[in-house]
Amino acid sequence: MGEEVAVRRRRQLEPTGQPRRIPQQKRGRERFEKILSVALELIEKNGSDALKMSEIVEKAELSFGALYQYFPDKSSIIRTLAERFNEQGRACVKAELATVTDAATLRQALCNIADQYYDFFRQEPVMRDIWVATQADRLLQEIDAEDMEFHAQALFSVLAKLEPERGKGELLAIARLTMQLLAAAVRYAISLDDVDGRAAIALYQRMLPTAIARLS
Template sequence: MAKEAVVKRRRKPKPTGQPRRIPSQQRGRERFERILSVASDLIERNGSDALKMSEIVEKAELSFGALYQYFPDKTAIIRTLAERFNEQGRQCVADELAKVTDADSLRVALGVITDEYYAFFRREPVMRDIWHATHTDKLLQEVDAEDMEFHAQALLSVLKQLWPDRAETELLAIARLTMQLLAAAVRYAVSLDEKEGAEAIALFRKMQVADIGRLLG
């Protein structure tokens, strides 16, 4: 029993995907940002799968102790980068949905959001890599699910204002499906070359307008 207890104590904790702490002092913030900047450069060059803490230490000119003071593992670094990119996406969605006043402007807003997301992932290879990594990483899947639900709830608020007589459960289902399909279309489009990707997005926008029109009337 004693040996089993020792073994259990020596086991590494499961990665949480969270930074240990976010520094408040300027020197700490500068180190924090330098770590993320170096990690971004390495991911852009080699992909997130190849990211190593030892490389970050070398490129950022920090000790392992300084690195682990903020991030317990590379998953925490990748998750922090993903959440930062997601925050930019949320702002885009919020800005466009704030302009919606009727069904027509809703269709316009969804089209703009689709275009903006596609352009965003085209110009951000790091986020594109992280998005692809989501398929095999459970912690990143949690981040993605949280982000998708945030967008669905934002869209739901608009749908409830435009169609107050419709059941909320029905509108929520429409909001979730709309955002899932939008994300799937963008993921597919960025996997293509630029010309084909733009054509795929243009086609999706036409389909999206028709689908929203049928669902909401």
């Protein structure tokens, strides 16, 4: 306990919310991954709110100094996990938007993205918990904002090709709102049981306009 207090006092002066460093050597990398693996297990069992650094130390069989060498606080662990899950989501969005050639295929791509995100969060309860955590933590909200902007910019690039005569500012506004609404629909759907959740996603898809780029 004394070691934990001493290390905690030292890191109070340091920025939080991000890993201190990502190790390059094999041994450090293995320890880094072990910490994340243990954190995933604990979050799956008890939720991210109940995650404690002391439990990670005990289960990973590390000292507090070793843990804080990589992660200064709980938020930095959750942030790292969230960023990894976001990489999977970005790959999905990029792949779907790459198939767009016109308004009809754009609408279908957005429907597919909604389906895939819903299935992903249903199958990954840990990610669902972490996604909720990013909404409640001010530092972690940055992750969500960065991820949403990535998706908005990806959609904007598609809209700009479909409607080259439209103003870029207008298309970017449409792209940002479209992706925000998609995320909100998924977030609402996963708060329901699976039957009602899938019905909510289907309703959202029916509400999507045929020509999204024509919105003003």
